[in-house]
Amino acid sequence: MAKLYFCNNGDIELQPETLSILSGMPRGWNVLLNARPANPGGYDREVDALIVKESAVHLIEFKFRRYPVVIDAEGYWHSGGSRMENTSRRESPQEQVLATHDAFKQWLANRGLPKFGLAPWVVLENPNPENRYGGARFGSIGMSPPERPG
Numbered sequence: 001m002a003k004l005y006f007c008n009n010g011d012i013e014l015q016p017e018t019l020s021i022l023s024g025m026p027r028g029w030n031v032l033l034n035a036r037p038a039n040p041g042g043y044d045r046e047v048d049a050l051i052v053k054e055s056a057v058h059l060i061e062f063k064f065r066r067y068p069v070v071i072d073a074e075g076y077w078h079s080g081g082s083r084m085e086n087t088s089r090r091e092s093p094q095e096q097v098l099a100t101h102d103a104f105k106q107w108l109a110n111r112g113l114p115k116f117g118l119a120p121w122v123v124l125e126n127p128n129p130e131n132r133y134g135g136a137r138f139g140s141i142g143m144s145p146p147e148r149p150g
Contacts, residue, residue, distance in 0.1 A: 002029040002051075008036055014048070014062055015125045022049065029053050045100040056117035059104060061097040063122060068130035093122045 002025035006012065012034045014022075022031045032050040051058040063069070067080030077084035077092045086096055101120035108118075124131065131138040 001025070001027060002031050005030065005032045006034070007032055008034040008046075013064075015064060018062060018123075018125050022051075025051065045103045047100055047104060050104075056119060058119050058121060059097065059101050060121045060123055061093055061100065062125050063093050064125040065128075066126065068128045068132065069124055070131070071133045097122050 001023055004019070004023050012019075014033070022033075025031060030052040032052070033048070035047045035050055036045070047059055048062045049058075049060040051060065063084065065079040065084070069084070070078045071094075072078070074094050075092045077094070083092075085092055089096070089099070091099060097120040101118060105118055108115075129137065
C-alpha cells in the first residue's frame with residue numbers, strides 16, 4: 001500500500017473512494033495530498049495529489065461533478081450547463097493542471113533537484129457514461145495526460 005501524506009493541515013476535499021484508490025497504489029509509492037509548494041515569485045498553486053514513484057511524479061487535479069462533463073476543447077469544459085473553471089484564474093481543469101505542472105516543474109528546478117518524468121492529469125471522481133470529449137464518450141477514446149498545444 002502507498003503512503004498518504006496529508007498536507008495543508010490535512011484539509012482535503014476528495015471523495016472517500018478516491019482516497020481508498022490512492023492508498024491502494026503499490027507499496028513504495030508516496031502520495032502527497034493538497035500540497036502547496038511555497039515558492040517566492042508567484043508559483044503558489046495547489047496540487048490535489050502528487051504520486052511519487054521511482055522515476056516519475058504524477059501531478060493530479062481531481063474534479064467531482066454530479067452532471068456529465070463535456071470537453072469541447074482544451075480550455076472549454078462544461079458540466080450541468082456551466083463552464084468548469086477555477087474562480088481566481090478562470091482556467092479550465094486542463095489549463096489549471098498544465099499551469100500547476102509548469103509551476104511545480106519550476107519549483108523543482110529552483111531547488112536543483114534532479115529531472116525526472118512529471119505527468120499532469122485531470123481525474124473525474126464521479127464516472128459518468130455521458131462524459132464526452134468532443135463528440136466521443138470518454139469510454140470510446142484513449143485518455144492520456146494533457147499535452148501542451150503546438
